Amino acid sequence: MWLWQQDSWPAFTWNQKIIAPLVRQTRLNQGILLGKMASQCNDQNQSLLDTLISNIVHSSAIEGEKLDAFSVRSSLANKLGLSEDKPFPTTIQTDGLAEIMLDAIENLEEPLSQKRILHWHSCLFPDGYTLLNPVIGGQLRGSHPMQVVSGRIDRPVIHFEAPGREILDVELGAFITWFNDSKEDTALDPLIRAAICHLWFVTLHPLDDGNGRITRLLTDLALAQAEQQSVRFYAMSVGILANRKRYYEVLETTQKGGLDITPWLSWFLEILNETFADVLCGIDETLFKTNYWLRIDQTKLTSEQVKVLNRMLDGDFEDGINTSQYHKVAKVSKATATRHLSALVHGGCLVKSEAGGRSTRYLLAR
Numbered sequence: 001m002w003l004w005q006q007d008s009w010p011a012f013t014w015n016q017k018i019i020a021p022l023v024r025q026t027r028l029n030q031g032i033l034l035g036k037m038a039s040q041c042n043d044q045n046q047s048l049l050d051t052l053i054s055n056i057v058h059s060s061a062i063e064g065e066k067l068d069a070f071s072v073r074s075s076l077a078n079k080l081g082l083s084e085d086k087p088f089p090t091t092i093q094t095d096g097l098a099e100i101m102l103d104a105i106e107n108l109e110e111p112l113s114q115k116r117i118l119h120w121h122s123c124l125f126p127d128g129y130t131l132l133n134p135v136i137g138g139q140l141r142g143s144h145p146m147q148v149v150s151g152r153i154d155r156p157v158i159h160f161e162a163p164g165r166e167i168l169d170v171e172l173g174a175f176i177t178w179f180n181d182s183k184e185d186t187a188l189d190p191l192i193r194a195a196i197c198h199l200w201f202v203t204l205h206p207l208d209d210g211n212g213r214i215t216r217l218l219t220d221l222a223l224a225q226a227e228q229q230s231v232r233f234y235a236m237s238v239g240i241l242a243n244r245k246r247y248y249e250v251l252e253t254t255q256k257g258g259l260d261i262t263p264w265l266s267w268f269l270e271i272l273n274e275t276f277a278d279v280l281c282g283i284d285e286t287l288f289k290t291n292y293w294l295r296i297d298q299t300k301l302t303s304e305q306v307k308v309l310n311r312m313l314d315g316d317f318e319d320g321i322n323t324s325q326y327h328k329v330a331k332v333s334k335a336t337a338t339r340h341l342s343a344l345v346h347g348g349c350l351v352k353s354e355a356g357g358r359s360t361r362y363l364l365a366r
Helices: 016-040 044-062 069-080 092-106 114-124 165-182 190-204 211-227 236-242 244-255 262-295 303-313 323-330 334-346
Strands: 147-151 156-161 350-352 362-364
Touching: 016 190, 016 262, 044 069, 044 092, 044 211, 044 236, 069 092, 092 114, 092 211, 114 165, 114 211, 156 244, 165 190, 190 211, 190 244, 190 262, 211 236, 236 244, 236 262, 244 262, 262 303, 303 323, 303 334, 303 362, 323 334, 334 350, 334 362
Parallel strands: none
Antiparallel strands: 147 156, 350 362
């Protein structure tokens, strides 16, 4: 019996003792992130652009589709009214992806409707965008069973089967009504609402293709509504892609189980927390790099020294750099590499590791 076949579907339940602490931690990390971005980000448009590119590219990568990030960037920049020094040619697909991504995070008060969902789908699958994919954008799936299957043709493994076409319209209508009404439900935490939204829609699987990407757009919309703001600085699709195997495992287990969705909510909140942590780490690294160059007089450094320090600040050589590595990166002789490294230590740019001799490594001075 699939999840949607349960007698009380979709009356989901969960263990509040397990979920409540996760919600509190997620809320705390969300507040820290938004506070840091508000105080430290000098160019919020650029940060928004970078996040949206990451979200679109990673969401497609989850489904095995590789997008040209430069085309996506130019499409988003055009939609946001931002100028680019070197604009890249866009496509009807990247323009469509930019349009629906911005719709999902900016039009927070517009009610969800089947028309809106199908418009997103038509942007995912524009006319003639690929001859290899026969999916017609902008319409619900046909009468054939919608199953997720793997294995041999003669011995298929059915991981999931969605509701039949004969009940799909009613089921989708119920989801849309819930999505709009639950936005004002003060008893339902907005983060849990986003997790339920994700699970519910992907379980309905109402489209021939693109269900995962539309699901993640709806999740982005729910998360943006949870923050009561349109500017977003994190892309949950990055976390899902990094944990794709576990994502499908938890989803399959949940869809084969009862209406207690505690494991699904736990996984969703944990991935959201990982996403926040990664962004916060990136902010700290950017701040460190900025502050590092504020206290270093670059006029006293050679171009090779600046190049190596920037490589180290960008995360290369996390365990420090040695003379041989400096020689290769800076393209100088080993004797010159030794002199450069000594000068960087003397100038307070680097510090020597405790290990001596050939094991000596040089680390960024903090």
